[in-house]
Amino acid sequence: MHLIGLIVLLASCLATAHAGMARAQAEDAAVAQTAAMAADARSDAVAQPSLEDLLWIARPVVVFADTPNDPRFHQQLDMLAERKDEFVERDVEVLVDTDPAALGPLRTALRPRGFGLVLIDKDGTVVQRRPAPTTARELINLIDRLPSRHQETGSHRQ
Numbered sequence: 001m002h003l004i005g006l007i008v009l010l011a012s013c014l015a016t017a018h019a020g021m022a023r024a025q026a027e028d029a030a031v032a033q034t035a036a037m038a039a040d041a042r043s044d045a046v047a048q049p050s051l052e053d054l055l056w057i058a059r060p061v062v063v064f065a066d067t068p069n070d071p072r073f074h075q076q077l078d079m080l081a082e083r084k085d086e087f088v089e090r091d092v093e094v095l096v097d098t099d100p101a102a103l104g105p106l107r108t109a110l111r112p113r114g115f116g117l118v119l120i121d122k123d124g125t126v127v128q129r130r131p132a133p134t135t136a137r138e139l140i141n142l143i144d145r146l147p148s149r150h151q152e153t154g155s156h157r158q
Contacts, residue, residue, distance in 0.1 A: 048095050050105055051120065058093040059143060060120045064112035068098040072115045076133040083136035090143050091122070122148050 054060050061080065065073035073096075080087065080094055087094070097106045110118050110126070117130040119139060128142060143149055 049093065051109060051124065054093055054120075054122075055124050056122050058091045059122055060093050060095050060118075061087075061139065062095045062097065062106055062110060062118040062120065064096075064107070064110075064114075064116045064118070065098045066100050066114055070098070070115055072133050073098060076115075076117060079133060079136050080139075083140065086136070086140055090140065090149065092139075092143070119143070121146055 051060060063073060063076050063080075067073075077094075077096075095106060097104055097112075100107065112118070115131065115133075117134050119127045119130075119142065121127050127146065149155075
């Protein structure tokens with residue numbers, strides 16, 4: 001009977017050790033994925049145009065998050081991607097910043113707190129700031145009501 005108890009204890013220890021190793025491997029994979037996403041976000045930040053580059057050319061939509069892992073950040077990018085063609089038609093350029101420690105030019109100019117979305121018109125005017133994810137439909141409707149958009153489409157309706 002004593003031998004069976006020892007075998008059960010040994011099996012339990014092995015199962016616990018195996019579960020711990022699997023958990024550690026999963027954590028290592030998550031850390032590696034987070035590091036890769038952060039590197040991608042930093043490289044995107046380097047590759048993306050500045051607000052000055054877009055003046056009179058495009059309407060920047062800037063998405064801020066304190067980390068690329070923020071679910072609101074992913075939700076916002078997914079919502080923007082749903083109607084990508086309509087944003088292209090309206091000269092929208094999506095810019096992202098997920099590294100608050102870097103104090104990049106977007107953060108310096110727009111001073112976000114945590115997650116946020118900022119819509120900027122072609123003349124550089126901040127049209128709207130949103131502290132939560134915003135649907136593509138809401139943004140498109142907002143853009144379509146801008147005087148600059150009325151000039152582009154030849155519409156006199158406001």
